Amino acid sequence: MNSTSSATSAVSDQGFTREQFEEHIASRKQPSWLLALRRRAMDACESLPLPNSQMEEWRRTPLRMLRLQGFAPLAPRPETVPQVPSVLEPLLSPGGRLLTLDGRKVAGSLSEKWVDRGVVFDCLEDSALGPQADLVRDSLFSILDWNYDRFAALHTAFWTGGAFCYIPRGVRVDEPLFLLSALGSGQADLGHLLVVLDEGAEATLVSETASVESGGTGLYCGGIELILKPGARLRFVNLQNWNDAVWHFAHQKAVLQQGAYLEWTLGALGGMLAKVNQHLILDGEQAEAVVNGVMFTENRRHLAYHTLQHHKKPFTRSDLLYKGALQDRSHLVWRGMIRVDEGAIKTDGYQRNDNLILSDRARTDCIPGLEILADDVRCTHGATAGRVDDEEIFYAQTRGLTKREAARMIVTGFFQQVFDRITIDSAREALAEVIGRKVREYR
Amino acid sequence: MMRDVLSIVDLHVSVDGKLILKGVNLEVRRGEIHALMGPNGSGKTTLGLAIMGHPRYQVTQGRIELDGVNLVELEPHERARMGVFIAFQRPVAISGVRLADFLRHAVSDVRNPQRKEGDELVSMREFRKELREKMDQLRMDPEFARRYVNEGFSGGEMKRAEILQMAMLRPRFAILDETDSGLDVDAVRLASQSIAEIGGHEMGLLIITHHERLLEHNPPDFTHVMLGGRIVETGGRELAEFLHSSGYEEIRRKYPEAAAEEASMLAERTR
Numbered sequence: 001m002n003s004t005s006s007a008t009s010a011v012s013d014q015g016f017t018r019e020q021f022e023e024h025i026a027s028r029k030q031p032s033w034l035l036a037l038r039r040r041a042m043d044a045c046e047s048l049p050l051p052n053s054q055m056e057e058w059r060r061t062p063l064r065m066l067r068l069q070g071f072a073p074l075a076p077r078p079e080t081v082p083q084v085p086s087v088l089e090p091l092l093s094p095g096g097r098l099l100t101l102d103g104r105k106v107a108g109s110l111s112e113k114w115v116d117r118g119v120v121f122d123c124l125e126d127s128a129l130g131p132q133a134d135l136v137r138d139s140l141f142s143i144l145d146w147n148y149d150r151f152a153a154l155h156t157a158f159w160t161g162g163a164f165c166y167i168p169r170g171v172r173v174d175e176p177l178f179l180l181s182a183l184g185s186g187q188a189d190l191g192h193l194l195v196v197l198d199e200g201a202e203a204t205l206v207s208e209t210a211s212v213e214s215g216g217t218g219l220y221c222g223g224i225e226l227i228l229k230p231g232a233r234l235r236f237v238n239l240q241n242w243n244d245a246v247w248h249f250a251h252q253k254a255v256l257q258q259g260a261y262l263e264w265t266l267g268a269l270g271g272m273l274a275k276v277n278q279h280l281i282l283d284g285e286q287a288e289a290v291v292n293g294v295m296f297t298e299n300r301r302h303l304a305y306h307t308l309q310h311h312k313k314p315f316t317r318s319d320l321l322y323k324g325a326l327q328d329r330s331h332l333v334w335r336g337m338i339r340v341d342e343g344a345i346k347t348d349g350y351q352r353n354d355n356l357i358l359s360d361r362a363r364t365d366c367i368p369g370l371e372i373l374a375d376d377v378r379c380t381h382g383a384t385a386g387r388v389d390d391e392e393i394f395y396a397q398t399r400g401l402t403k404r405e406a407a408r409m410i411v412t413g414f415f416q417q418v419f420d421r422i423t424i425d426s427a428r429e430a431l432a433e434v435i436g437r438k439v440r441e442y443r
Numbered sequence: 444m445m446r447d448v449l450s451i452v453d454l455h456v457s458v459d460g461k462l463i464l465k466g467v468n469l470e471v472r473r474g475e476i477h478a479l480m481g482p483n484g485s486g487k488t489t490l491g492l493a494i495m496g497h498p499r500y501q502v503t504q505g506r507i508e509l510d511g512v513n514l515v516e517l518e519p520h521e522r523a524r525m526g527v528f529i530a531f532q533r534p535v536a537i538s539g540v541r542l543a544d545f546l547r548h549a550v551s552d553v554r555n556p557q558r559k560e561g562d563e564l565v566s567m568r569e570f571r572k573e574l575r576e577k578m579d580q581l582r583m584d585p586e587f588a589r590r591y592v593n594e595g596f597s598g599g600e601m602k603r604a605e606i607l608q609m610a611m612l613r614p615r616f617a618i619l620d621e622t623d624s625g626l627d628v629d630a631v632r633l634a635s636q637s638i639a640e641i642g643g644h645e646m647g648l649l650i651i652t653h654h655e656r657l658l659e660h661n662p663p664d665f666t667h668v669m670l671g672g673r674i675v676e677t678g679g680r681e682l683a684e685f686l687h688s689s690g691y692e693e694i695r696r697k698y699p700e701a702a703a704e705e706a707s708m709l710a711e712r713t714r
Contacts, residue, residue, distance in 0.1 A: 390498070391535045397519035398495050398529055399545070399608065400552030405560045406520075409548065413539030413591070420539075440561075 015068025016154055018042065024073050024158055031128055033137055041146055041156035048150040057149075060333045060365055061275050061304045066247060071188040071219040073158045081106045082212045084182040087241060087269075087434050091426040092206060095175025096121040101182045101212070103191035103222075104161035110177075117171050124162030124194055135166060139196050143255045144225050148277070151249040155190055155221045162192035167201035167232075176426065179207040183246065185216025193224045197232035197260075204235040204424055211243035211270070218242065224252040228260035230284060237427045239267040240274060241434075244299055248274035258284030258313075265292040265422050267431055268303050269438070279308040282316035282347075292418050293322030293353075294431055296438050297330030297362070304333040311340045311347040311377075322353040323418045325411055325439075326362035337369040338379050347377040355385040356414050408439045446510055447473035449494075449527070449616045449647055455504035456486075456493045461711065463489045465672040465704065466505070471647040473615055476661050478683045479651045481669030482691050484709055487651045488532065490669070491618040495519055495529050509616070523549075524556035526615035530605035530622050532651075536593040542604060543574060543588035546611055553612050577610045581637050598625035602634055610641035617646050623654040635660040655687045668694055671704030 021042045025035060050068075051058040078101055096110035098121060105123035114121075120132055128136045146156040163179050183189045189209075197203060211218060220242065228234055240248060248271045254262055268274060280289050295303055309318040324332045338349040355364045366383035388410050396406035415435050422428040449471045456464035464486050471477050479487050493500045494507055496519040507514040514522050537545065551564040564570075578585055581603060593601055602622050609617055619638070623631045631654055638648070639660040650657060658680075666682040667674045670691070675698045676682070686694075695702035 389535070392537050394495075394497055394519060395531070395535050396537065396545070396549075398523050399549035399612065400520050400523040401548055402520050402552075402560060403518070405548065405552075408560075409540055409545070410537060413537055416539030416591075 015071060016045070016073055016158060018046070020073050021157060027074065028125070028160075029129060030125070031133060031137065034128055034140070037141060037146070038157050041153045044147040044153040045150060045157055048147070048153055050150050057306055057335075058275075060331075061273065061302060063273075068219075070186070070217070073188060073190065074160065077104070078106070078184070082182065082184070084180055084210050084212060086180055086208055086210055088206055088208050088237070088239060088427065088430045089178065089180065091430045092176055092178055094178035094206070095173060096177040098122065098163050098179045099182065100161055100163065100180070100189070100191055102184055102187040103159070103181070103189040105163075111175070114173055118168040119171060119173060120164055120166040121177050122164055124164040124192055125160060127164040132164070132166060135196065136164065136194070139225070139227055140192075140194055142225070143227060143281070144223050144251055144253050148251060151221050152223070152251045155192070155223050155251065159190045159192045159223070162194070165193075165195045165203070165205055167197045167203045169198040170200045172202040173204070176204040176206050176424070179205065181207070181209045183209065183211050183218040183220065183242065185211070185213045185218065188219040189222060191222050193222070195225065195234065195236070196227045197229060197234050199229045200231040201229070202233040205237070206424070206427060207236070207238040209240050209242055211246060214243050216243070216245060217272075218246040220246060220248045220250070222250055224250070226254035226262065228254065228256045228262060230258040231260060232257075233261045235263045235424055237265045237267070237424060239431070240269065240271055241267075242270040244270060244272055244301060246271050248276070250274070250276045252277065253279040253281065254289070255281045255283050256287035256289060259286045260284065261287070262289040263292075263423060264289065265294070265424070265427060267293075268295045269434060271301060271303070273302040275304045277306045277308075279310065280318060281310045281312060282318060283312045285313050285315045287313070288317040289319070290421060291318070291320040292421050293320070293324075294415060294418055294435065295322065295324035295332060296435055297324065297332055298327045298438070299330065300328065301330045302333075303331070305335070307334070307336045307351070309336075309338045309349055309351060311338070311344045311349060314343065314345045314347070316344065317348040318350065320351040321418055321421065323415055324353070324355040324364065325358055325414065326355060326364060327358045329359070329361045331363045333365045334383070335367045335369065336381065337371065338381065340372045340374045340377050340379065342373040344374045345376045347374060347379065349377070349379040351381045353383045354414070356411060357385060357387050358411070411439045412436060447615060447647070448509070450508045451490075451494070451505070452508065453505035454490070454493065454502065454507065456489055457501050457503050458489065458499055462503070463672055463708070464493065467672075467674055469667065469674060471616060471649055473647045474645060475665065476644070476648045476650065476663045478658060478663035478666045479649055479669060480653070480666060480683060480686050482705070484712065485669040485705060486672045487669055488620055491529055491620045491649070491651060494522075494527065494618060496522055520552065523612075524553055528609055528612055528614035528617040530602070530609055530617065530619045532620040532622075532624060534593050534601055534605055536591065536596075538591055538594055540592050541589055542592050545592050546574065546588075546608060549608065550611055574611065577607060577641070580640060581607055581610065582633070583607065599627075599630045602626060602630070603637070606634060606637050606641065613642070615646055616649070617643065618649045618651065619657075620651045621653070622650075623652055623657040628656065631656045632659065655684070658683060670694060670698055671701040671708060673701055673704075675701050
């Protein structure tokens with residue numbers, strides 16, 4: 001274990017300074033409430049320590065190599081829109097599309113029929129000044145804990161561009177909306193995604209991150225807020241597919257009001273180090289969330305997920321299944337928590353993380369947790385980590401499959417159980433295809 | 444070179460350092476049915492798994508020959524591609540892999556022994572048609588092929604899935620390891636009938652069983668009795684019938700040396 005001093009001094013403290021902040025805010029127009037929030041966040045940023053190995057959430061996630069000063073808060077505006085590789089787009093026929101580069105909108109479209117029905121799918125920063133200004137003010141950072149830690153505060157102070165998705169009351173958007181967030185080599189993306197579904201609204205939102213270049217470092221320090229009003233139904237996919245030199249720090253939170261339904265599929269195929277806080281708040285009776293996680297790690301990738309399923313009201317359901325396959329010297333951390341507040345009776349909470357370890361040097365730490373303050377609830381959790389079973393390989397071999405063919409089939413099958421839960425055909429197929437390719441390359 | 448003969452010569456096999464088979468000799472020709480009987484722990488399943496090449500079953504001496512090739516030197520998948528099959532007593536589940544997908548790979552590999560991973564699979568249309576026919580023949584619901592391999596299968600479903608795989612792979616030699624265990628009377632009769640219907644009699648069959656009914660539709664040409672890691676006696680169908688009615692006491696009396704081996708192996712196991 002590192003001592004505090006070596007851990008903190010090893011992490012650079014020099015990025016995103018007060019001076020850069022002043023430049024940043026001087027460079028943009030924004031409503032006064034937002035400016036005030038940014039200032040508070042900048043103050044917090046200066047008072048909060050950079051995460052270190054003494055903090056429970058960072059005990060297993062080393063930041064020694066992070067050099068924040070290497071990243072500028074604001075990249076120069078690109079002259080041309082780059083070609084961005086996407087694994088999901090080829091399979092989608094989106095009703096709206098938004099492309100950001102380094103957190104800033106560079107292209108966007110939304111089909112007329114949804115514009116006419118009041119749907120918004122556009123740059124968040126522009127929306128804060130546009131016709132939806134009031135809506136943005138009421139929603140932005142209304143659920144995310146902007147001072148949760150140094151990265152949350154840094155994101156709040158410096159975020160740019162971002163995306164705003166609003167579905168008015170009762171509108172059912174039956175085409176997926178697609179957000180592609182691209183990151184240039186050496187750049188930072190501090191984008192924020194704000195999604196508001198009004199009462200009874202329905203939508204499918206697919207979000208993917210991608211690096212413009214296959215090499216070269218980058219920083220993502222972003223936030224996602226999903227607000228589901230009563231009876232709203234959202235299917236949300238976020239696929240982290242950076243190149244393997246990108247740092248990824250994400251705070252993601254959803255609040256579900258009465259009778260709302262969320263299917264949230266989270267995929268992680270890239271990045272060098274990713275630390276994700278995924279929080280679900282079930283804040284209305286009969287709210288229900290299904291969370292699917294698909295992780296494939298290679299090389300020295302480190303992925304850390306801290307999930308919270310917080311049942312605040314009675315008769316709420318949550319069901320989380322994360323599945324990971326680990327290769328090479330990669331490391332996967334999952335800490336899950338189901339919290340049931342006093343009075344949240346008849347809660348049904350489930351969390352499970354299964355990992356398949358494909359190499360001797362890969363590592364996983366899975367730590368489920370329960371905090372239950374109500375009676376009459378059903379909460380279950382589980383975690384497994386294991387290798388491809390030799391008996392299964394032998395069985396397949398006796399049917400003519402080679403050892404490798406057998407192993408790949410077993411790994412694919414391992415993920416099938418989570419794919420079975422994904423109801424968005426395009427996302428399921430794309431994930432199966434990418435995982436299939438990774439498995440084919442599996443040595 | 445003798446084609447279509449599976450011949451086992453002086454086979455010694457150890458598991459985790461313990462010698463289980465102590466010189467087994469057996470010759471199975473294509474078209475013959477052999478019943479392999481013997482008390483629990485005598486080495487019957489060990490013989491089956493050794494023929495298939497289970498990595499925990501080490502052949503320390505002897506040969507398993509087919510078409511002049513010593514199978515001992517081959518990987519399990521190569522043995523399968525040469526036309527050797529085993530229906531497992533307790534097949535493992537493969538989560539998330541649909542039986543139909545699994546079988547399509549298996550059929551592609553076995554019918555084209557030179558197939559490399561990534562080479563084309565058998566055509567989906569023809570495969571589906573054939574699978575449907577075989578499932579009809581075995582009175583299986585077509586939906587069954589969409590289930591994950593052996594996952595949540597009942598005892599009877601597992602055994603039928605094994606017979607279905609045998610029907611699709613059309614091996615030259617098949618070992619049926621207690622395909623009757625855990626089944627009720629009707630299910631055993633169905634299994635017995637199915638083995639005959641799918642053309643089992645054109646294969647060389649080695650049927651490991653305790654149950655007379657499995658042999659009902661598959662009358663053995665030879666019955667072998669295993670005791671203490673050796674085949675001690677070989678007879679015809681009447682020997683199987685005799686063992687079913689009288690048990691193994693007389694065999695033990697007749698072969699005191701093998702019975703002593705059996706006792707010491709059992710003692711070692713329980714120690």
